[in-house]
Amino acid sequence: MTATTGGGFVSLVGAGPGDPELLTVRAARRLEAADLVLYDALVPPEVVAAAPRAQRFRVGKRAGRKAVTQETIHRLLIRGARQGKRVVRLKCGDPFVLGRGGEEALALRAAGVPFEVVPGVTSVVAAPQAAGIPITHRGLATGFVAVSGHADASFRPIVESLAPNGVTVVVLMGLRARARVAATLLEAGWRRDTPAAIVLAASRPEMQQWIGRLDGLGDAPLESGDAPGTIVIGDVVGLGALARESRASETSAAQALGR
Ligand SMILES: C[S@@+](CC[C@H](N)C(=O)[O-])C[C@H]1O[C@@H](n2cnc3c(N)ncnc32)[C@H](O)[C@@H]1O
Numbered sequence: 001m002t003a004t005t006g007g008g009f010v011s012l013v014g015a016g017p018g019d020p021e022l023l024t025v026r027a028a029r030r031l032e033a034a035d036l037v038l039y040d041a042l043v044p045p046e047v048v049a050a051a052p053r054a055q056r057f058r059v060g061k062r063a064g065r066k067a068v069t070q071e072t073i074h075r076l077l078i079r080g081a082r083q084g085k086r087v088v089r090l091k092c093g094d095p096f097v098l099g100r101g102g103e104e105a106l107a108l109r110a111a112g113v114p115f116e117v118v119p120g121v122t123s124v125v126a127a128p129q130a131a132g133i134p135i136t137h138r139g140l141a142t143g144f145v146a147v148s149g150h151a152d153a154s155f156r157p158i159v160e161s162l163a164p165n166g167v168t169v170v171v172l173m174g175l176r177a178r179a180r181v182a183a184t185l186l187e188a189g190w191r192r193d194t195p196a197a198i199v200l201a202a203s204r205p206e207m208q209q210w211i212g213r214l215d216g217l218g219d220a221p222l223e224s225g226d227a228p229g230t231i232v233i234g235d236v237v238g239l240g241a242l243a244r245e246s247r248a249s250e251t252s253a254a255q256a257l258g259r
Helices: 025-033 070-082 101-111 123-130 152-160 178-187 235-256
Strands: 009-014 036-039 055-058 086-091 115-118 144-148 168-172 195-200 208-213 229-233
Touching (some): 025 086, 025 115, 036 070, 123 168, 178 229, 195 235
Parallel strands (some): 009 115
């Protein structure tokens, strides 16, 4: 199909986990030049502010709440490009990781609209990193699995395909289902004392974390409000505690040195 966009163009841009400093250089450039930005609910205002001259609209939904439909988002992207605009579709993390970016790319391709995908720092790695957890660490885990926890039908088969305690499991969209997530792993033979973490609002000033054991994950107290959260399960989570200790000793060293 011919692209009749008069210079219009769509960038599907990964916004990263929320800290504006974790935008890629390319993402920041696309935002700076954008005429129209359609952004996800999880993208904080400080990141959206990187598009000072654009019209900006929040689309996309938070758990359990209605929002602009996916089809409407496709229509808005296509219409904006056909009006000759530089359109940015700003999605949290990476556009192609559990975020329907693929559907948006297919819709643009079907409409003959030129587009690009700008990768972003996914919360799959940013959330554990923010808690000091190296998701692969020699001797503890040689791989990781990233999975959506929100539907048992997609989560369970993946867990059942894994050797218990064989890899690090990173669960997005799993906060409300954390009791079921833990039960599924325990039923599959994972150790009850497997270290587990929940990282809320990773990379943002309001970040919080819980670190405990798999058999305590379901009862982990959360005052998350609306904050997005990522669950990390596996022996590498124990290293998060080491990172905290090292940060604490850096602080006391800095205090001792009067900095
Ligand atoms: C619809 S998924 C999109 C994932 C996104 N495309 C990515 O690559 O990170 C949204 C989920 O990402 C996770 N998430 C996004 N931002 C986060 C953050 N700052 N801290 C922790 N988890 C986050 C949460 O699990 C949230 O439910």
